[in-house]
Every structure is written in structure tokens, then in C-alpha cells.
Amino acid sequence: MNLFDIVIIGGGIVGTSIARELSRYRLSLALLEKESELAFGVSKSNSGIIHPGTQNPVNSLKGRLCVQGNFLIRKIARDLGVDFKEVGELIVAFNEEEASRLVEIKKDAEKLGVPKLKIVGRKWLRIHEPNLSGEAVKALYAPTAGIISPYRMVYDLAENAVANGVEIHTETKVESIVRSNHFEIFTTKGAFKARYIINASGLYADEVSKMAGIDDFKIRPRKGEEFILDKKKEYLTNHLLFPLPSKVSKGFLVIKTSDGNPMIGPTAEDILDKTDLATTDMGFKKVLIAARRLIPSIDENDIIAYFAGLRPVAGDDFIIRHEEKAPGFINVAGIQSPGLTAAPTIALMVVNILKRAGMKLKKKPDFIGKRKKTIHLFAMPLERTRKLIEKDSTYGDMVCRCEMVSIREIRDAIGRGARTLDGIKFRTRAQAGRCHGSFCTTRIMKILSQELKKSLTEVTKRGGASEVIKGERS
Amino acid sequence: MAAAISAFENGARDILLLERDQYLGGILNQCIHTGFGINYFKEVLTGPEYADRFIKKIKAIPEIEISLKSFVVKLTKNNVITYLKPGSLEEVKAKAIIMATGARERTREMVHIAGTRPSGIFSAGLAQKLINIEGLLPGKEVVIIGSGDIGLIMARRFVLEGAKVKGVIEIERRTRGLARNVVQCIEDFDIPFYLSHKVSKIHGKDRVEAVEVVRVNEGLNEVPDSKFKIECDTVLISVGLIPENELIEMAGVELDRKTNSPVSGELNKTSIPGLFVCGNAFKIYDIVDSVSKDSSLAGRRAVEHIAGQA
Numbered sequence: 001m002n003l004f005d006i007v008i009i010g011g012g013i014v015g016t017s018i019a020r021e022l023s024r025y026r027l028s029l030a031l032l033e034k035e036s037e038l039a040f041g042v043s044k045s046n047s048g049i050i051h052p053g054t055q056n057p058v059n060s061l062k063g064r065l066c067v068q069g070n071f072l073i074r075k076i077a078r079d080l081g082v083d084f085k086e087v088g089e090l091i092v093a094f095n096e097e098e099a100s101r102l103v104e105i106k107k108d109a110e111k112l113g114v115p116k117l118k119i120v121g122r123k124w125l126r127i128h129e130p131n132l133s134g135e136a137v138k139a140l141y142a143p144t145a146g147i148i149s150p151y152r153m154v155y156d157l158a159e160n161a162v163a164n165g166v167e168i169h170t171e172t173k174v175e176s177i178v179r180s181n182h183f184e185i186f187t188t189k190g191a192f193k194a195r196y197i198i199n200a201s202g203l204y205a206d207e208v209s210k211m212a213g214i215d216d217f218k219i220r221p222r223k224g225e226e227f228i229l230d231k232k233k234e235y236l237t238n239h240l241l242f243p244l245p246s247k248v249s250k251g252f253l254v255i256k257t258s259d260g261n262p263m264i265g266p267t268a269e270d271i272l273d274k275t276d277l278a279t280t281d282m283g284f285k286k287v288l289i290a291a292r293r294l295i296p297s298i299d300e301n302d303i304i305a306y307f308a309g310l311r312p313v314a315g316d317d318f319i320i321r322h323e324e325k326a327p328g329f330i331n332v333a334g335i336q337s338p339g340l341t342a343a344p345t346i347a348l349m350v351v352n353i354l355k356r357a358g359m360k361l362k363k364k365p366d367f368i369g370k371r372k373k374t375i376h377l378f379a380m381p382l383e384r385t386r387k388l389i390e391k392d393s394t395y396g397d398m399v400c401r402c403e404m405v406s407i408r409e410i411r412d413a414i415g416r417g418a419r420t421l422d423g424i425k426f427r428t429r430a431q432a433g434r435c436h437g438s439f440c441t442t443r444i445m446k447i448l449s450q451e452l453k454k455s456l457t458e459v460t461k462r463g464g465a466s467e468v469i470k471g472e473r474s
Numbered sequence: 475m476a477a478a479i480s481a482f483e484n485g486a487r488d489i490l491l492l493e494r495d496q497y498l499g500g501i502l503n504q505c506i507h508t509g510f511g512i513n514y515f516k517e518v519l520t521g522p523e524y525a526d527r528f529i530k531k532i533k534a535i536p537e538i539e540i541s542l543k544s545f546v547v548k549l550t551k552n553n554v555i556t557y558l559k560p561g562s563l564e565e566v567k568a569k570a571i572i573m574a575t576g577a578r579e580r581t582r583e584m585v586h587i588a589g590t591r592p593s594g595i596f597s598a599g600l601a602q603k604l605i606n607i608e609g610l611l612p613g614k615e616v617v618i619i620g621s622g623d624i625g626l627i628m629a630r631r632f633v634l635e636g637a638k639v640k641g642v643i644e645i646e647r648r649t650r651g652l653a654r655n656v657v658q659c660i661e662d663f664d665i666p667f668y669l670s671h672k673v674s675k676i677h678g679k680d681r682v683e684a685v686e687v688v689r690v691n692e693g694l695n696e697v698p699d700s701k702f703k704i705e706c707d708t709v710l711i712s713v714g715l716i717p718e719n720e721l722i723e724m725a726g727v728e729l730d731r732k733t734n735s736p737v738s739g740e741l742n743k744t745s746i747p748g749l750f751v752c753g754n755a756f757k758i759y760d761i762v763d764s765v766s767k768d769s770s771l772a773g774r775r776a777v778e779h780i781a782g783q784a
Contacts, residue, residue, distance in 0.1 A: 232723070275679055278590045301731065305583050307591060382547065382556060386563035393561035398494060398545040434720075435578045438597040442608055456610060461593035465680040468593055469604070470613040470707050 003193045004028045004167075005359075007185055009174055009208055010200035011035070012043035013150060013343045014335050016157040018198055021347035022354075023164035025361045030192060031158075031166060032185070034173035034204075036463025037423040039154035042202040043340075044426065045309020046150035047226065047266070048258050051338040052089065052142035053114040054105055055245045062318045063112045065342035065349065070144055072344035080156040081373025082148060083258055089145035089240040090120075090129060092136045092294060098244050099138040105245075106140055116143050129238055131295050145240050149258040150340055151426035152374070159416060160371050164364070170419075171463065174201070177211040179326060196328045196359065198350060203274045203312045205319075205333035212329045217319055219334065221274050221310040222248070224266030225283035227291075228305040229298070230434055234260040241294045250337065252290035254298070259378075259429060264291035264298065266309070277308045304434045311336035318342070320349055322357045330354070374412070378404045378429065399447070400440045402433025410444060414451045422462040424448070441468070475499075475528040476766040477572045477752050478538050480773025486780065487537050490566065492544040492557055498532070499525030500576060501599065502762065504606045507627055509654070513763035524762060549725040551746050569783065570748045570776035573722055574769055577715035577754040579624070582676075585713050587619070589676030592683075598624040598712035602631065611635050613708025617685050618642045619673050623651040623760070625712025630659035639665045640704050643687055645672040645694060650714065652760060673709075674701070682709050717755045725749065733757070742772040748783075750776050 006022060008015045011033030019031045035041060050070055056063030077084040093099040099119075106117050118141045125132055125139060162168060172189040177197070185192040201208045206219040229236070234256065243251040249268035256262050267283045284306070291298050314334025323329045330353055332346060339346075355361055377385050377395065389396040394408040405428045413427040421437075424430055424444055431437030431444065445459045445468060457472040467473055475498060478491045497503065502510070505521025512518060515527065532538055541559065548556035554567045579597040594613055596604070602624065604610045614637050618625045621644040629639045642660060647670050649656050660667050668687065674696065675686040689700035717734045719727070727744045728737045735757050736744045742752050752772035753765040 232720070278675070278677075279588050281586070281588045281674070284586055284588070299731070300586075301584070303583060303586075304581070306586075382563065385547075385558065389558055389561060389563050396545075396558045396560040396562065397543060398558070401494065401545070404545075404547065434581075436581045436583065436597070438579055438581075438600045441600055442603050456608065462680075466593035467681075468612065469610045470594065470681060472610070 002028065003182060003195065004030045005194070006196040006198060006354075007032060007183070007192050007194035008198045008200055009185075010041070010202055010205075011038035011154070011158065011168065011170070012041050012200065012202055013039070013046065013154050013340050014202075014332055014346055015198075015200035016154050016161060017343035017347040018200060018332070018350050019161040019166045020157045020164070021344075021351060023161045023166050024363055024367045026364050027361070029161075029166045030194070031161070031168045032172045032174060032187060032192065033168070033170045034188075036171055036420050036460070037417065038158050038168070038170070039151045039426065040422070040462060042310060042312055043150055043154050045224065045226065045307060046340050047253075047255060047263060048147050048150045048340070049240060049255060050084065050146040050148055051341045052109070052144040053112050053338075054089075054091065054109040054117070054140065054142050055242075055250055056109075056112060056338070057316075058108050058111045060317050061320065062338060062342060065318070065345040066338040067113045069338070069342040069345040070146075073148070073341065076157075076344055077148060077153070079370045080153075080160055081371055082153050082156050083379065084146055084148050085258065086144065086146040087239055087256065088141060088143040089242060090125075090139040090141055091242045091244060092132065092139045093244065094135050094293075095137060101244055102138060102140045109142070114142060114144070117141065129241070131236055131297055132241065133294060133296050147240070147256060147258045148340070153340070155416065155427060156371060156374070160368070163368050163371065174208055174211065177208070179212065179328075183212075183328065196330065196354065196357070198330045198332060200332045200335075202335070203310055205312060205331065206314070209323075209331055209333065212323070212326045214323045214326055214329065214331065217314045217333060219274075219312045219314050221271050221276070222313045222336065223269045223271050223276065223308050223310055225279045225287065225308045226263055226265035226306065227284065227287055227303050228257070229262040229264070229302040230304050231260045233262050233302050236262045236295060236298070243290070243294065252287055254291050254294045261304075264288070270313075271310075274310065277310070279306050279308050283308075305432070305436070318346070320346060320353070322353045328357070330357075374416075375409065376428070377406055377409065399443050400428070400430035400433065402435050403429040405430040407447065410447050411451060414448065419448075419452070420460050420462050420466075421445070421448075421468070475532050476769035477574050477773040477776070479528065479532055479535065480770040481572070481776055482535050482537055484774045484777040486777050489538045490568070491532070491538055491540045492546060492555075493540070493542050494545045496543055498529050498540070498542070504599070504603045506606050507631075510762050513761070514766050521762075546721055549721045551726045553746075553748050568748075569780045570750065572772050572776050573719070573749070573751045573755050574753050574772075575718045575721065575755045577758060578718050579711070580714045580716050582619070582711045587673055587676060590678055592676075592678040592681050594678065594682035594707055595676065595709045595711065598622065598628045598710045601628055601708075601710050605631055605635060611637060613637060613706075615640055615706040616708045616710060617673070617704050617706045618710045618712055620644060620711060620713035621649040621651050621656070621667070622712040622714055623655050625710055626651045626655040626659040628710055628712070629665050630663055633663050633665070637708075639663070640706055641666040641668055641687070643668045643671050643673050645670070645690060676709060682707055685709060715754060715758045717758065719751070719755055722746075722749060722751060741768065742775050748779050
């Protein structure tokens with residue numbers, strides 16, 4: 001059994017950001033993920049907002065990491081070929097009292113270093129956000145807010161990390177950890193040895209930490225229900241729209257996602273079950289009412305999809321530290337919002353923690369910093385599509401009619417690690433459109449089966465016991 | 475196919491038929507039950523047989539160029555179509571365009587059923603394709619939400635394949651499907667049929683485990699204390715069809731917000747001259763015979779439009 005320098009537990013945005021950052025150095029690295037594919041835990045439900053850093057307490061760790069992350073993620077996205085759009089956000093006030101709170105939020109944000117903030121009035125809003133409710137009186141405008149695809153970010157970070165020598169093991173659930181001279185990590189796929197462990201296991205960070213003997217925090221899931229609108233409504237808003245924040249969340253937002261579909265939500269409900277991803281009638285009603293307060297023209301018939309995600313909450317701030325009582329064990333826990341934005345800075349912070357803990361880090365001269373951008377026909381002008389089809393005819397063989405995904409893109413996704421229907425969906429958007437895979441699911445099943453040399457009955461929605469065809473697995 | 479044949483019969487000589495699938499006939503290919511053609515051919519046919527009548531006829535007309543695997547990506551108000559197919563991206567301008575794009579099934583999301591999103595939730599049409607085309611039975615214990623015709627047909631299909639259909643749940647007081655389908659697919663097989671009921675929640679983590687069913691009153695509101703659970707591994711959604719009109723919307727045709735049909739004073743016509751819509755894309759029909767009839771008319775109208783322009 002190999003002794004790894006570092007094993008990272010958890011293949012979400014945090015784990016893959018750390019893996020990619022560490023892959024710059026001469027280290028042997030492995031990343032363990034319990035699900036069938038990366039980003040299948042907390043990250044899959046991320047809204048994709050790259051926050052400017054507003055709405056964070058002045059002295060918070062997450063606030064500081066977020067502001068720097070907003071800056072750093074741009075280069076990473078560019079290097080990895082992930083689309084980042086700086087669309088800007090508006091925190092909207094509906095009366096003078098709320099407007100006075102905008103001033104406080106602005107002041108706090110400026111202390112954190114959020115750049116270019118401006119309070120804008122009715123006239124500005126009418127011109128720049130014409131569908132916004134006429135009742136809005138003022139807004140805090142943060143132009144550095146942006147959007148990104150959270151899953152593509154995870155997949156592309158992971159792909160680049162693998163190109164730089166990181167081993168990724170999926171369906172590998174950590175069951176126990178034993179510490180002697182080094183750590184022994186027992187998993188559903190055998191044992192791994194490591195000198196250092198980085199615990200980035202999201203909702204389960206408390207349980208994994210406990211395995212290493214550190215039991216001083218709890219992760220409480222906070223459920224968020226999100227509702228996605230048809231891409232036809234792409235131009236419903238120009239900015240990310242926020243109401244004034246509450247104590248537990250940034251409120252119900254109206255945003256656009258990186259794929260063009262507007263999204264409304266999320267709810268914020270503290271629950272007990274870490275696997276409860278059910279949406280509720282109540283959540284739907286609440287979100288719709290709140291979203292209409294911002295954009296009155298939102299019609300419930302425009303909603304084409306919904307889901308729930310769980311934020312891993314460990315108190316008010318992130319927990320990122322080397323555990324002195326378990327030398328070599330680093331917790332990266334409680335990474336809820338703004339975790340996606342902060343991820344690049346979290347990774348840098350972990351590098352520093354490792355250095356301080358005595359790890360010798362030497363840069364690799366042959367680090368590959370860039371990857372070739374993944375091709376998505378839906379994001380491309382027709383003239384480029386024409387050239388692609390003429391070069392490779394399979395780009396002209398459409399599989400998903402609603403989102404315009406060709407067989408070539410599906411095969412590419414499988415080549416890059418997709419193993420399930422959801423994995424294909426997150427990577428390519430096939431099945432994510434208005435028909436919900438009614439027309440293309442069987443074709444995608446066949447492509448998966450051909451490419452992976454598995455029978456059709458083995459194809460799953462998202463791994464585990466989620467076969468499409470029940471009880472016929474041969 | 476009916477529109478193309480009719481356009482030919484009415485005098486058009488340069489006709490291009492674009493089909494995105496790899497075969498003609500569309501959804502009829504997976505409708506292996508009978509009941510097609512009673513009005514149009516005065517015969518009882520299966521879906522594939524019905525389609526085959528048109529396929530044979532159209533293949534005998536050399537003036538109709540058939541282009542399969544051809545996917546339209548753009549339509550403009552000047553009737554220019556851009557489509558792609560394996561190997562090329564093409565642009566054509568037509569004197570008249572007939573859209574026979576059919577319909578898609580309304581989804582679980584459109585009727586806002588709460589709960590989880592495990593494996594085992596299918597549109598009735600997808601389940602039909604899995605069984606009839608792929609030969610795969612998706613599940614063993616089935617609940618069907620909605621009593622559209624495809625759902626009713628699939629209830630019987632699942633029973634014939636050895637699965638247990640534990641209930642058809644319809645929110646309205648009467649079925650949305652044809653009476654003959656209720657008798658032949660539900661009553662004849664003793665399948666529990668819950669009218670004025672709705673599924674309020676879907677349970678299950680990896681796979682569907684159960685649905686929560688509740689009675690509703692005339693205002694479609696939940697009746698207190700009427701909730702019960704049905705355990706199942708599969709849920710079919712059959713809550714109606716919606717015309718597939720995104721392309722004509724892109725061209726600027728005004729659509730009815732509720733039905734997704736073109737707003738039109740006359741059958742087949744749209745607000746763009748020379749752009750016609752027929753069959754289920756124009757409005758949802760109960761039977762295919764009406765679709766064919768409507769489409770024949772669209773073919774004639776397109777030819778009349780071209781003649782009027784000359």
C-alpha cells in the first residue's frame with residue numbers, strides 16, 4: 001500500500017480546489033469521494049454565484065476569504081476554460097428604513113475590501129433592471145458579483161488535478177481512521193495510508209473529524225430549495241437580485257445561472273437529516289411570493305425544475321485549521337455560502353497551514369496550469385458549430401433537443417469521468433431542459449452502456465441503488 | 475408526413491421534410507397498441523402500422539426529399555431555417571414552412587409535486603419507449619399520476635408485462651383520457667382509479683419508495699385527514715401534453731401563455747405569413763386521425779399561400 005503525502009476526503013468544490021492547488025507541488029496526493037462522481041454532495045446544489053463579499057460580518061474568516069476568492073477565481077476559471085460572467089448584484093431596499101441598512105451593509109463590505117460598491121436609486125434601477133418591482137427605492141450595487149457553473153468548476157478543477165498527478169477515487173467512503181506514525185484510512189474500497197489528511201467532506205465533516213479524534217463541532221444541514229425557470233426567460237434580470245439579508249441567509253434571490261436559466265430561491269431551513277433533499281409545497285409558495293416581490297412578472301408556469309440542497313453549517317463561520325490534538329489532520333468544515341467563491345482562497349490557506357505544520361512544499365517545474373476548454377454547442381455561435389460539425393460529424397448528431405447537446409459532447413463527458421445520468425446532465429445539460437429527459441434518456445443510457453461496456457440495466461441516475469431499470473441488474 | 479403528402483397532392487413540387495430522429499413516424503413507433511386509423515383509414519391499426527401507411531406513400535413521391543437526423547436550430551420570420559445534421563449545418567429558405575413538431579409531455583415539475591428526485595420517476599412516454607422499443611421494464615410496482623391517455627395505456631402495458639399497477643391518481647373528478655381507454659386499460663384490469671385525488675409528495679432516496687396521496691375537494695384543495703401512502707418503486711407522470719413550439723416562438727410567433735399554442739384566428743395559421751403549424755403542435759388532439767386531417771389541411775394552405783404570392 002502506497003503512503004500518500006496527503007489524502008483529501010471529499011470531492012466537492014473545496015476538496016477539488018485544494019487538490020488542484022496542491023498538485024503544483026511535488027507531493028503524492030489522493031482524493032476520496034463517497035459518491036459515484038464528484039460534486040454529487042453539497043456542490044451539486046450550489047447556485048453558482050461568485051459573491052463580491054457583501055453580507056459577511058466584518059471580522060469573519062469567510063468574509064475575508066470570499067473577497068479574495070472573488071478576485072482569484074477569475075484566473076482559475078480562465079486557465080481551466082470555465083465560463084465566468086461578471087454580472088453584478090443588487091441588494092434591493094423597498095423603503096427608507098431598508099435603504100438606511102444598505103448604507104451599513106456598504107460600510108461593512110468596504111471594511112472587508114469589497115470594491116466598487118455604489119448605492120443606486122430608482123432612476124438607475126429603472127434603466128438597468130427594468131423588470132424590477134417599481135416598489136424598490138434603492139439598491140446596493142456590487143459590480144464584481146459573477147456567476148459560474150459550480151459543477152463544471154469542480155469537474156475541471158479535478159481534471160486538471162488529475163493531469164498533475166492526483167489520484168481520484170470515487171465510491172470510496174471513509175469508514176474509520178487510525179493514527180500511528182501516519183494515518184490509515186479505511187474505506188469501502190480498501191485502506192489508504194497518508195501523512196496528512198484534509199477533511200473536506202461537507203455535510204459529513206463532523207463525522208470524519210470524529211474518526212480522527214476531534215469531536216468539537218457539529219455539522220447541521222440547512223436546507224435550501226431552489227426553482228429553475230425556462231431558458232426562454234434568460235433576460236428576465238440583468239443582475240443577481242438580493243433582498244436585504246436576514247440572520248440565517250441572504251434571503252430569496254432572483255438570479256441567472258451560468259447556463260442562462262434564471263433561478264429563484266433558496267429557502268433556509270435547519271433540519272436534522274443529512275440526506276433529506278425533498279422539496280416542499282411550502283418552500284415553493286414562499287419562494288414564489290418572495291421572488292415576485294423583486295420581479296413581479298415571474299410566472300409559475302416558467303418553472304421547469306426544482307431541487308433542494310443542504311448547506312453544511314458549523315456555527316457562524318468556516319472552520320479551517322490544523323488539529324493540534326491530531327497532528328497532520330486538517331479540518332476544512334462548515335463551508336457553506338460563500339464557499340464556492342472562497343474555495344480558491346481556502347486552498348491557499350490550506351497550503352499555508354501545511355507549511356506551518358512542517359510540510360516541505362516544493363513546486364513542480366512541469367505543473368500544467370491550463371486545460372482546454374470543454375466544447376458546449378449551446379454556448380457557441382452557429383458559425384463555430386458549423387466548423388466543428390464539418391471537422392467531426394458527430395457534433396451534428398443531436399441527442400438532447402431542448403438543450404442542444406450532441407452525441408460527441410456526451411461521449412466527451414463520459415471520457416472525462418461521467419458515469420451516471422446525473423453526471424452527464426451536470427456536465428453537458430442533456431436532460432436538464434424543459435422535457436426533463438423524456439426524449440433523450442434512453443439514448444443517453446445506450447451511449448453510457450456502449451462507452452462503459454456495461455449493460456443498460458446497470459445504468460444509474462446517480463450511482464448506488466439508483467438504477468433506471470429496477471431489479472434487473474445482471 | 476401528412477402535410478408533405480398533401481402539399482404534393484395540391485401541386486407543390488419541391489418539398490423538404492426534416493426529421494430529427496433517425497426514422498420517420500415519430501412517437502407512433504412506440505405506440506404498439508391498437509386504436510389508430512379508425513376514422514382516417516376505417517381500419518383498426520397499431521401506431522407503427524399507421525405510420526407505415528404514410529411512410530410507404532411518402533417514399534413513393536420523389537419530389538419529397540426526406541432528411542433524417544436533421545435538427546433545426548433556428549427559424550426566422552423570413553422563413554429561413556437553419557438545421558444541422560451529422561456532417562453539416564445547412565440553411566434553407568422556403569416559400570412556406572409547415573411545423574409538425576408535435577408535443578412533449580407535461581412534467582412533474584409543471585404540476586409542482588413536492589418531494590425527492592430519486593430514480594424511478596418517468597414520463598409515461600419515456601416508460602413506453604423503455605418497454606416497447608428497448609424491451610426494458612422500468613419497475614415492478616407502479617403508481618401513475620394523471621389519467622391522460624398515455625398513462626392509461628401504460629397502466630395496462632405494465633400489467634401485461636408482469637408489474638403491479640397500484641393506482642392511477644387523477645386530480646380532476648373525471649378522467650382526461652378517452653372513455654374507451656378507461657374501460658380497456660383500467661377497469662378491465664381492476665386497477666385502482668382514484669379520481670379527485672392528488673399525489674402530494676414523492677418519497678425515496680436512491681429509488682422511489684412511496685407516494686403520498688391526498689383527496690381534493692372541488693376547489694382542488696386538500697381534504698384534511700385524507701392522506702394515505704402507496705408504496706411503489708416507479709412513478710409515471712401523465713398530466714397532459716404541451717405543444718412543442720419553441721422554434722416558432724424564436725421566429726416571433728405569438729404563443730398562448732397557458733397552452734403554448736400559436737395565437738391564431740384560423741386553423742394552422744400563425745402571425746407570420748407562410749409559417750403554418752399543424753397537428754399537436756397547433757393544438758392537442760385526442761386521436762392521431764384528427765392530427766393527420768389537420769396536417770393535410772396545412773399542406774393545402776401552404777400551397778395556396780405560395781400560389782397567392784406568385
